Amino acid sequence: MRTLGKLTWIEIKLFLREPITVIFTLALPLIFLFVMGGVFGNTPSPDVYRGVGAMNYYMPSYYGLIMMAIGTVALPVHLAGYRERGVLRRFRASSFSVWSVLGSQLLVSFIIAVVGSILVTILGKVVYAPDWPVNPGLLILAFVMGTVCFTCFGFFLGAVLPSTRAAQGVGMLLFFIMMILGGAGPPPEVMSRAMQIIGEATPLHWVIYMLQNPYLGFEWHTNASLIVAGVTVLSAGLAARFFRWE
Amino acid sequence: MPPVISVHNLRKTYGKTVAVADVSFEVTKGEIFGLLGPNGAGKTTTVECLQALRHPDSGDIKVLGLDPVIQGSGLQRRIGSQLQESALPDRIKVWEALDLFGSVASNAQDWHVLLKQWGIDEKRNATFASLSGGQKQRLFIALSLVNRPEIVFLDEMTTGLDPAARRIAWDLIHAVRDNGTTVVLVTHFMDEAENLCDRVAVVDKGKIIASDTPHGLITSYATEVRVIFSTDKKDLPWLNKVAGVKKVARHGNRIEVEGNGPLLALVAAALVEHGIVPLDLRSEQPSLEDVFLKLTGRTAVD
Numbered sequence A: 001m002r003t004l005g006k007l008t009w010i011e012i013k014l015f016l017r018e019p020i021t022v023i024f025t026l027a028l029p030l031i032f033l034f035v036m037g038g039v040f041g042n043t044p045s046p047d048v049y050r051g052v053g054a055m056n057y058y059m060p061s062y063y064g065l066i067m068m069a070i071g072t073v074a075l076p077v078h079l080a081g082y083r084e085r086g087v088l089r090r091f092r093a094s095s096f097s098v099w100s101v102l103g104s105q106l107l108v109s110f111i112i113a114v115v116g117s118i119l120v121t122i123l124g125k126v127v128y129a130p131d132w133p134v135n136p137g138l139l140i141l142a143f144v145m146g147t148v149c150f151t152c153f154g155f156f157l158g159a160v161l162p163s164t165r166a167a168q169g170v171g172m173l174l175f176f177i178m179m180i181l182g183g184a185g186p187p188p189e190v191m192s193r194a195m196q197i198i199g200e201a202t203p204l205h206w207v208i209y210m211l212q213n214p215y216l217g218f219e220w221h222t223n224a225s226l227i228v229a230g231v232t233v234l235s236a237g238l239a240a241r242f243f244r245w246e
Numbered sequence B: 001m002p003p004v005i006s007v008h009n010l011r012k013t014y015g016k017t018v019a020v021a022d023v024s025f026e027v028t029k030g031e032i033f034g035l036l037g038p039n040g041a042g043k044t045t046t047v048e049c050l051q052a053l054r055h056p057d058s059g060d061i062k063v064l065g066l067d068p069v070i071q072g073s074g075l076q077r078r079i080g081s082q083l084q085e086s087a088l089p090d091r092i093k094v095w096e097a098l099d100l101f102g103s104v105a106s107n108a109q110d111w112h113v114l115l116k117q118w119g120i121d122e123k124r125n126a127t128f129a130s131l132s133g134g135q136k137q138r139l140f141i142a143l144s145l146v147n148r149p150e151i152v153f154l155d156e157m158t159t160g161l162d163p164a165a166r167r168i169a170w171d172l173i174h175a176v177r178d179n180g181t182t183v184v185l186v187t188h189f190m191d192e193a194e195n196l197c198d199r200v201a202v203v204d205k206g207k208i209i210a211s212d213t214p215h216g217l218i219t220s221y222a223t224e225v226r227v228i229f230s231t232d233k234k235d236l237p238w239l240n241k242v243a244g245v246k247k248v249a250r251h252g253n254r255i256e257v258e259g260n261g262p263l264l265a266l267v268a269a270a271l272v273e274h275g276i277v278p279l280d281l282r283s284e285q286p287s288l289e290d291v292f293l294k295l296t297g298r299t300a301v302d
């Protein structure tokens, strides 16, 4: 437990000392916020954004975007780099358990997701005045499920991708596909059917639905939450199966 | 006293490469035990099997009464490891690493003391990536000691250290042992094994080919003393008749006399008798270097 606590605190500091990751996970959603907010504002239109204002739509989408950036790029690159350079081996020789190593990453992912989402919410609120979440209790549940899902997805990629380079390549590819087609980019309604189908195949699509519904006051999206839970279990299982210290 | 480490018929292969063919040895509590041999001999593989970092193909290993294959993490908590190859996160600070690695033990050593002892005190706030090779190495040794291990494994610990730092490291390891920690030292440096180890196992091609105290190895395998001096006199047939002399070799003005017994005194007397009083007369005692040469027919560095 002591090791888990210390490792988590050190990992937070390491995250803050790595400017590229900070920009990628915390600043990118803010840039999106201002670009999309500047273009679309928050006046509802019946044709796009599920009939709600663009900023109401995007606020929970950006929470998902932050989780996805952690799970596709930040976490796999971090873990693959640790393995490639022998850091994991060094940890293991000192009897760090796999639970301390991955548990600290899960805690750090949570903290980054929460901080990033609060930043997006505050700046979004100040500039574009979207509505507050209608159902905060269920939103928190969706938030926890989404973060755990993408963290496990990151564990899976970090376990199977052999090197930092591979993790960067695959991670970036998945990041851009999910970002553009998964619901955090252009409104899904304007995309071609093919793009929509690819989008629906991404975990981000369902994480965003799961987050948006309680935010917007729609009914809890049971299918989305089941799909997210499924991705979580599958990713965790594969990560456990393929995790290597070296 | 029962051994703290016992290894019987350890074998480990990587595909077709036989890294460790058949290795058996025991280490007693409080010893500094050395595995000495050239690169590729299988030393690292052997000690990493003992530290539960690699899985042996066959053989019985007991370390502190535990089997590394099935009780790995329990064992790792009680030992210290300085690995030949490993790294820390680039941006972790020196003190953070010591603090973190100390957290696995309930009675961890005060890392401020380790920082001072190992001469990296002024680097405590530096990041790992900014350290020099020698500083990284000293940090890794300090990390291996921070959990107050019962046994510490040091694999090529003086790699990257300058000669002065090496001497200091040897003294510090002696002190670690004097505090009750058993030390397993892996090295390809003959002088390091000779200076530091109570007992040495000479490893070559995945096997232990000799094992004894450094002194014992030298008296069994390399009894010959060498006496060296310079002279421009050409004809020295009488040197071969001095008691104990086995061989006389000449390289320009430099003469090397090999043999055993009190060679220096006898050669000196003969030289004076023949009117030769060289300024540079000296003798070289046999070292582990000669032992290795004798055992394998090769010098260790090649």
Ligand SMILES: Nc1ncnc2c1ncn2[C@@H]1O[C@H](COP(=O)(O)OP(=O)(O)O)[C@@H](O)[C@H]1O
Pocket: B014, B017, B018, B019, B020, B037, B038, B039, B040, B041, B042, B043, B044, B045, B046
């Ligand atoms: N992970 C590995 N995969 C394949 N071969 C290895 C591996 N580790 C070591 N070897 C090989 O095993 C032999 C022994 O290596 P090692 O135990 O590192 O020797 P030493 O520490 O004495 O230099 C060498 O031939 C080396 O190339």
Ligand SMILES: [Mg+2]
Pocket: B040, B043, B044, B045, B084, B155, B156
């Ligand atoms: Mg080695």
